[in-house]
Amino acid sequence: MSKYPEILHRRMVARSRLFRVEAVGLRFENGAEVEYERLAGTSHGAVIIVAVDGSGCAQLIREYAAGTGRYELGLPKGRVEKDEPLLDAANRELQEEVGLAGRELEWLRSLSLAPGYLAHRTEVIVARDLYESRLPGDEPEPIEVVPWPLDDLAGLLDEPDFSEARSLAALYLARDHLRDKGVL
Amino acid sequence: MSKYPEILHRRMVARSRLFRVEAVGLRFENGAEVEYERLAGTSHGAVIIVAVDGSGCAQLIREYAAGTGRYELGLPKGRVEKDEPLLDAANRELQEEVGLAGRELEWLRSLSLAPGYLAHRTEVIVARDLYESRLPGDEPEPIEVVPWPLDDLAGLLDEPDFSEARSLAALYLARDHLRDKGVL
Structure with a gap:
């Protein structure tokens, strides 16, 4: 180097x-x-959340994405607020976008998006031991939640509205991590 | 929806x-x-290339990334030029950045980066049956090439300068695809 x-x-x-x-x-x-x-990146970073329920499904959401101009299926995510711990940010976004919270949250990894021209980084957080809890979000319309088996990422790739590299990387990471821990 | x-x-x-x-x-x-x-996206799209040699290694490169301000390990990639077919763009970038060309090129998938605010898409191309061939690129310094076994993505995740979600997603996709085909 x-x-x-x-x-x-x-x-x-x-x-x-x-x-x-x-x-x-x-x-x-x-x-x-x-x-x-x-x-330049967002001030305090961003989180993407793989929230895994008791049947091994990750909670995906389908919402309108202004960048690509279409409805996209992907993981819940959002910006970290000033002085907000990463795991708190993840649990807040999960409650705003999915209507669930996790009792067990774990930081997995920091991902860059396009290091050649974006400073942005996203922290991958795995949430487990989920329970119902909703916080008001700033979305213009209700978000559709789509639980997807972590064991069937191949099937997810056949969904025409699933395209996001960041969601795909986070799902692979979480799947391998939970398999290694013997909980999937 | x-x-x-x-x-x-x-x-x-x-x-x-x-x-x-x-x-x-x-x-x-x-x-x-x-x-x-x-x-807004780049005019003609972008390609990211998983070039797999005879020993099952993908050709990674380590180069300075202006977005994150550090040397990053990742897959070769670049913009598609006007009227340039995707596979030609992939083979051109591979020759510019790695010094190899592929006789067998295959489009795998189109990935978005951050659909909420980026229009950008990147086409994942797998190159095989590689041979030495170099084209001049526009890089300011020689690029370090790092062959990495597709069978050891877990080890790659331990490399501190590997962080890119797009490269990681493309590597997982190529690995699973080549395993399915029985060539890995």
Whole structure:
């Protein structure tokens, strides 16, 4: 691995309500100079939750996704609030989006999305020992909840509205982790 | 699933050399109106390549990632050029970033990254029957190539510079696919 490139400059080149685009000038160890653009991350990170019920199903949700402009099937997720512990954020999002909470929550892994141009990271949290509990969310319409057997990820791949790399990676990770623990 | 929301307006709210941020006003079936921001996708899409050699290793690369600001281990990938077939784009990127080409290329799946706010999609391509062939790329420094056994994704997860959800999802998909075909 090379030495980290020297940062020559960083400046904001575009911003909107949600996004901040930064240009970063770099000089690599071999002298090559490049300017990259990247999207700054959300302030306090994000969580994605694999909530597994007693029959080995992960709770998926189907909701309208403005980025792709269609209804997408995927795991519940959301932003972490200021000073909010990761596991609390996961349990809050789960109650807002699915109407369930977990008594047992476990951090599995931190994932990046597109490290070449996004600073964003998402923490994968597994929730178990679920019980009914609902918190009000900010969704414009009720979210459809779709329990899906972790043992049938191949079948999930046949669903035409399932496409998200982050959800798929988190589901594989949780499945392998729970199999290793002997609880799946 | 609900009816698709009505698009009330779409306007560009920020743009840079690389990124275009759109605000989209929507009215949902229940009458709720919301404005979302989303990042428009790259014009012709992107490919991520799982190039598997005769010993069952996928060719990973380690390169500096401007988004996260660190060297990241992941699969080779890149943008599709105008009028370029997907498999050609995959074989071009493979030659630029790894110095190998594949005689057998297969489209596996289309992945979204963060459907809530990104329009981007990435096509997962599996390349096999590899041979040495290099094309000049636009990287600022030579890329380190790291062959990794598809049978040891658990070990890959222990590598501190491996974090990308998209690479992980593509590796799991390719592994399961090649196992199903009986070639792994």
